[in-house]
Amino acid sequence: MIKIAVASGKGGTGKTTLSTNLASYLAETKPVVLTDLDVEEPNSGLFINGELTHHENKYKMVPQWKSDSCMLCGNCREVCNFHAIVQLVDQIMVFPQLCHSCYACSELCPSGSLPMTPEKMGELQEYQSGNLHFIESKLDVGQEQAVPLIAQTLRYVDEKYSEVNLKIYDSPPGTSCPVIEATKNADLVILITEPTPFGLHDLKLAVETMRELNKRFVVVINRYGIGNDDVVDYCMSENITVAAKIPNSREIAGLYSQGRLLYNDVPEFKAELDKIVDFISDLDREVGL
Amino acid sequence: MKIVFTSEGTEWDSKIDPRFGRTDYFFIYDDETKGICTVDNRAIAETAHGAGPQTAQKLFELKPDVLITGNGPGGNAARVLAQGNVKIYVGAGDMTVKEAYDAYQKGELKEF
Numbered sequence: 405m406i407k408i409a410v411a412s413g414k415g416g417t418g419k420t421t422l423s424t425n426l427a428s429y430l431a432e433t434k435p436v437v438l439t440d441l442d443v444e445e446p447n448s449g450l451f452i453n454g455e456l457t458h459h460e461n462k463y464k465m466v467p468q469w470k471s472d473s474c475m476l477c478g479n480c481r482e483v484c485n486f487h488a489i490v491q492l493v494d495q496i497m498v499f500p501q502l503c504h505s506c507y508a509c510s511e512l513c514p515s516g517s518l519p520m521t522p523e524k525m526g527e528l529q530e531y532q533s534g535n536l537h538f539i540e541s542k543l544d545v546g547q548e549q550a551v552p553l554i555a556q557t558l559r560y561v562d563e564k565y566s567e568v569n570l571k572i573y574d575s576p577p578g579t580s581c582p583v584i585e586a587t588k589n590a591d592l593v594i595l596i597t598e599p600t601p602f603g604l605h606d607l608k609l610a611v612e613t614m615r616e617l618n619k620r621f622v623v624v625i626n627r628y629g630i631g632n633d634d635v636v637d638y639c640m641s642e643n644i645t646v647a648a649k650i651p652n653s654r655e656i657a658g659l660y661s662q663g664r665l666l667y668n669d670v671p672e673f674k675a676e677l678d679k680i681v682d683f684i685s686d687l688d689r690e691v692g693l
Numbered sequence: 694m695k696i697v698f699t700s701e702g703t704e705w706d707s708k709i710d711p712r713f714g715r716t717d718y719f720f721i722y723d724d725e726t727k728g729i730c731t732v733d734n735r736a737i738a739e740t741a742h743g744a745g746p747q748t749a750q751k752l753f754e755l756k757p758d759v760l761i762t763g764n765g766p767g768g769n770a771a772r773v774l775a776q777g778n779v780k781i782y783v784g785a786g787d788m789t790v791k792e793a794y795d796a797y798q799k800g801e802l803k804e805f
Contacts, residue, residue, distance in 0.1 A: 487743025490750045490773055491750070492776050499746055501769070502746070
């Protein structure tokens, strides 16, 4: 069993391109689960032509104030670490967008005036295309927290696909809570970047994050050929494996813009994808031992 | 009438703090007694999320009639403030407290 998260510091460096191509390519020979955890703007689905097999709404639990039984003791406001509860003269106000569903206010309310109630936060959809199982979650417009939906999606995939050996997770960009949640159970994190000053700057942040989490990670350089050698030099000086260098190519950009996968049409891309596949096979053997 | 300004300091000449939730101080002027007092809100810098409602709750406890600020409260803070009868005026972000008070009296500030 191996879990691979594809992440990046900078956005737009190729997380989805790599995730969808890697998952589809590997699925030509064995079952693979691809999960899009970039719930604020999932886009792996643009490249996967599967059949919709399942759809469900996802909820988070938030307290709802019952004015008739409340004694206005203020306990709820004091125990909330997230300032999601405000007490005014004769009322309690709950801010669901700030709530982390910890249940403290609800459990510690002496009069049971803050029962936890479900609030819809997003939707999960599941598609199948041959050996490839594709799961995508999307946060509702207006929802501010991605982490609860990412956590529920991970749980769904773990429970439903415990038998599938290979799982790939398309992660959100950046280095904040959603990325931590999306990568925390991965055996390997692939950090994809571009060889530009901006790419390098954010790669360093991502590397720092992964080291803090004690994650095993490798770098893939996308659009190799633009910018400069600083990313390569940085990886060398930090002893970071560069697993592949995907060439900058107009043909790739063209196929991408049509929502098409690349490995069948671009041999140079396929050659780099094979390097990543080899790396994963070695890791699988190692983890399997 | 009690008028509260979001401010960066505790003097009439202090700049208005354009932020509501993360304002450094409240500068409070009572135009009947001519009395001034200030509330230090700088501890809010430690709060990662939910500064708006926190500060709004603090303001609420001051029972003001008028709030004068810069950018105006965000959605969460506005929800709290809507529970009271506070008139909110915005657009004083580049002024001192004194200038903002004069502008308010001349009716030059925009109601939120």
